[in-house]
Amino acid sequence: MxxxxxxxxxxxxxxxxxxxxxxxxxxxxxxxxxxxxxxxxxADQLRLVTASAASALAEPVVAEKKAEIIACTEIGNFPQAEVNRIEEKLKQLALGDRQTRINVIDVASHMVFIPSLGSKDGADKKAGELRRLGISDFFIVQDQSSLRWGISLGVFKTEEAARQHLNNLSNKGVRSARIGPRMVSTTKFAYQLRTLNPDEKSRLDAIKADFPVQEMRNCQTAAYSKN
Structure with missing residues (x-):
């Protein structure tokens, strides 16, 4: 054993x-x-991670891009000869009342003037005061505009020239004169397009490419008349 x-x-x-x-x-x-x-x-590539980090890695990552809406963009200025062509192309966007055609109004010059005095008698009295100050280059406005029975003291191509003339008048004792734009309506048109989504904006850019001389810009606050 x-x-x-x-x-x-x-x-x-x-x-x-x-x-x-x-x-x-x-x-x-x-x-x-x-x-x-x-x-x-x-094995050398193994790394320790926290529980929260591991959970974050396990969850799917979804990047959602918020669609940008264009509040108002304007394209123009189109001469009368191109109106039909641009409007046919804009029909493709089907914007309805989100599209507006406006008549373009340009500042042709700058006027030095005394606002309306309310009546012919008031304008004549002011004209007499101007003559006594040695000022004779003026005329009384008699059209149906808001300046009726006002007095024009000169029209200038640039605002700088108008301002210099206003200073000269002030030195002579004219205190009620001021500068304002002399607006003229043109035969050109612009189009304002509102609340465009990214797809509509992209299609508008393609339309704009057919009109290289035209400008696309943010909607302006200048004087326009709807048409």
């Missing part, structure tokens, strides 16, 4: 020695964690 135990222990010890020396290969059940990591591909 003793001989049997002796040989059994010898065999077991021999097997344990062979296993520890690696003569029987690596057994996965006995592989320690560092050794297991060494056998993985790109």
């Amino acid at each position: 003793l001989r049997f135990f002796f040989w059994s222990l010898l065999v077991i010890n021999t097997m344990m020695l062979a296993l520890n020396m690696g003569w029987l290969g690596q057994w996965s059940l006995d592989t320690h964690e560092p050794e297991r990591l060494k056998m993985q591909h790109h």
Whole structure:
């Protein structure tokens, strides 16, 4: 019996020695964690992350771009000969009451004037005062405009020239004169288009390409008359 135990222990010890020396290969059940990591591909690229970061990575990222709406854009100024052509193209946008045609009004010159005095008698009295101050280059406005029974003291191409004349009149004692634009209506037209979405704006840009000399701009606050 003793001989049997002796040989059994010898065999077991021999097997344990062979296993520890690696003569029987690596057994996965006995592989320690560092050794297991060494056998993985790109183990050096492993990184520890927090639970919140892992949750954020797991959630789908959706980037939603808010559609930009153009409040009001204006294109022009079109001569009468091009009106039919541009309006046919603008019909493609089907904007309805979001589209307006306006008559373009330009400032042709700058006027130095005394506002309306209310009546012919008032204008004549002011004209007498001007003559006594040595001023004779003026005329009484008698048309049906808002300046009726006012007095024009000169019309100038530039505002700078008008302002210089106003200063000269002030030095002579004229205190009620002022400068204002002399508006004239032209035969040109512009189109104001409102609340355009990105697709409509893109299609308008394509239309504009057919009219290279025209300008596209933000809606202006200058004087216009709707047509």
